[in-house]
Amino acid sequence: MKTTDEIKSNIIKDSIRISSRRSLASEIVSALRELILLEKLKPGLAFSERDLAAGLGVSRTPLKEAIRILENEGLIEYGATRRPRVANPSIEEIKHNFQVLGSLEALAGENCCSFATDEEIEELSRMQIQMKLNEKKSDNIEYFQMDMLFHSTIVKYSRNKPLFVTHEQYNSRLWRARYISSKLRGERNRNLGQHIDIVEAIKRRDPRDTATQLRRHLETAITNVTIALSNKE
Secondary structure (H helix, E strand, C coil): CCCHHHHHHHHHHHCCCCCCCCCHHHHHHHHHHHHHHCCCCCCCCECCHHHHHHHHCCCHHHHHHHHHHHHHHCCEEECCCCCEEECCCCHHHHHHHHHHHHHHHHHHHHHHHHHCCHHHHHHHHHHHHHHHHCCCCCCHHHHHHHHHHHHHHHHHCCCCHHHHHHHHHHHHHCHHHHHHHHCCCCHHHHHHHHHHHHHHHHHCCCHHHHHHHHHHHHHHHHHHHHHHHHHHC
């Protein structure tokens, strides 16, 4: 288990700042999520709440709340000793979650074709163009956040609240896996090309093609993650 000093060396040097504009727990969730994405808190790492609180410079009460949120998202789990640890799902588990997410996004895309306004579809187009313009300027985290916003906006415009909530749950579980996929060498060009195909299908209000394009997009992510994680083993 990492000591307080080791946790501080990984966390404090990144100057994670807790602002007063959002709840403290929400800020801690965002900070921990980013540390998990960047593998500064590595998959399978067990940690002490006390040491992590000291490393982040926060009290244990909001940290406990943040850990509970991340547990619900599937990013943190509890081992046999009841100590929290960073989740380390198997490739098989990741594939199964991606299959569900692909079906959810396909349904969202179909609904988006029916219920999104012309202005909302134009907004999706602008988001896709903005990603293209910022492709070379954005770092991995910034690009990934734009990518996730694009997908969550499609789900939002499906006008189906249970679908939105369920998608959010599964997408949270796959947060790290999707980040791994998005940062692979050469993946941005393919990712952006697939986004263009998705937007064009929505513009035509073609539910079948939109669902096909979104499923294809998620299948690409499965392939990318499988290759990346297999290389780590």
